[in-house]
Amino acid sequence: MEQIGRFDNCFSLGWFCGTASSLSQLGLRSFSGPFDWYFSDFSSVLNQIDKEFTDFMKKENLEVTDNNLLVFKDTKYNFYCNHDIKENFEIEYLNIYNKYRKRADRFLESIKNPTCFFRAVRTETEVKYIIKNVDYIEDILKRYNSENSIVYILLRDMDPLPSNLKWFRLTSKEYIGKVYEMRNMFGQSKELLQFCKTLLSLEKIKSNKKFDFQKYGQMAAINEVDYYIYNDIDGIDKKISAAFNLQSDGLFYIGGGGNMVFHYIAI
Numbered sequence: 281m282e283q284i285g286r287f288d289n290c291f292s293l294g295w296f297c298g299t300a301s302s303l304s305q306l307g308l309r310s311f312s313g314p315f316d317w318y319f320s321d322f323s324s325v326l327n328q329i330d331k332e333f334t335d336f337m338k339k340e341n342l343e344v345t346d347n348n349l350l351v352f353k354d355t356k357y358n359f360y361c362n363h364d365i366k367e368n369f370e371i372e373y374l375n376i377y378n379k380y381r382k383r384a385d386r387f388l389e390s391i392k393n394p395t396c397f398f399r400a401v402r403t404e405t406e407v408k409y410i411i412k413n414v415d416y417i418e419d420i421l422k423r424y425n426s427e428n429s430i431v432y433i434l435l436r437d438m439d440p441l442p443s444n445l446k447w448f449r450l451t452s453k454e455y456i457g458k459v460y461e462m463r464n465m466f467g468q469s470k471e472l473l474q475f476c477k478t479l480l481s482l483e484k485i486k487s488n489k490k491f492d493f494q495k496y497g498q499m500a501a502i503n504e505v506d507y508y509i510y511n512d513i514d515g516i517d518k519k520i521s522a523a524f525n526l527q528s529d530g531l532f533y534i535g536g537g538g539n540m541v542f543h544y545i546a547i
Contacts (some may be wrong), residue, residue, distance in 0.1 A: 285480035287427075288393035294320035295402040296364075298455055298462035299419035299433065303398060304492045305463040306476050307485035314383040317363045322399060322406055330420050333384040337377050344369050394427040395427050400455065400465075401434050401447075410441060433465075433472070448472040 290308040292300040293315050300316035301310040314333065315325055328336055335341065340354040344365070351362045352369055364376045364536065401407055410417065412433065421428045432447035434440070441447045450468040466472050480488070 285398045285478070287429075287479050289390045290397040290479055291387065291391070291395060291397050292316050293322070293325050293397050293399040293430070294318075295322065295400050295406075296320075296455060296462075297458065298457070298465045299400045301459070301462040302464070302466040303487075306466060306473075307479060307487075307489035308476060310484070310488050310491070311386065312345075312383055313387050314380055317361075319360040320361075321358045322402065322409060324354075324359065325399075326417060326420050328357065328384075329388075332388060333381075336384055337380045339377070342369075342373075347378065347408060387512050388424070391421075391424045391428060394425055395421075397421060397428070397430040399430060399432055401432050401438060404438060405510060407434070407439050407441065410445070414442070414445065431475075448475070471518070 289310065290303055291313045292303055292309070296319055297317050300309060300313065305422055314328070314336070335356070337354070341354050342352050343355055345351045345353055345360075348362075349369070350362060350365045353360050353364060364379075365372060401410070417430065421430055429446065432445060434447055434449045436449060436451055437453055438449075440449075448469045448471055450465065452468060455465075456462065466476065
């Protein structure tokens, strides 16, 4: 019998790219949400959902950081966005705003259906914030649908959350902002991986994985190979073959530099 998922959607609530990356790798992410690809405080995330993004990404709240002209900050909500500016913030702002407005609108419409949210807990201070504001958090998320639920991801040494909340603990002491580690972050907890298998229907997971492979597959494969080489993992030829979906009996060569990697196959 095909799995019938408990939810219609899964969304990342931050705090950094690793949450969305892990959801994507597991086939739990159907499209980009408004909190996927930047650094965020949880209280500000909840505030935006509560206010239905009324002043989300408004220009008067944004400023380019002094030390990096490709990073901008929302000074009102303390968001740091480091993936959106290509060359010039002033020229590109309208496109950036429209992109995030579309994501926010789609997010608000989607969470009217049963949704599972994921938040990687940023600090011990945030642990305390969650414990103090359980009812407030539940009120905001369940306002859109009574079946909505949230899952918290904690680092190894963080204080635990109450047992009435759904949370899982990673084995690492800190979050790592590298592609391979972020995409496989949830894999640090067998219990979390097992839990994730029950969230969406198999059909939706399959469709989401296809989307993930088409959009991020090459980048993910390149970074997976880099991880294997850097850590000198045994059986690297089989690992590389699997990463690029090559035939196991093929002869291949890998070359390139920086982010450019290419392979040749001889059967």
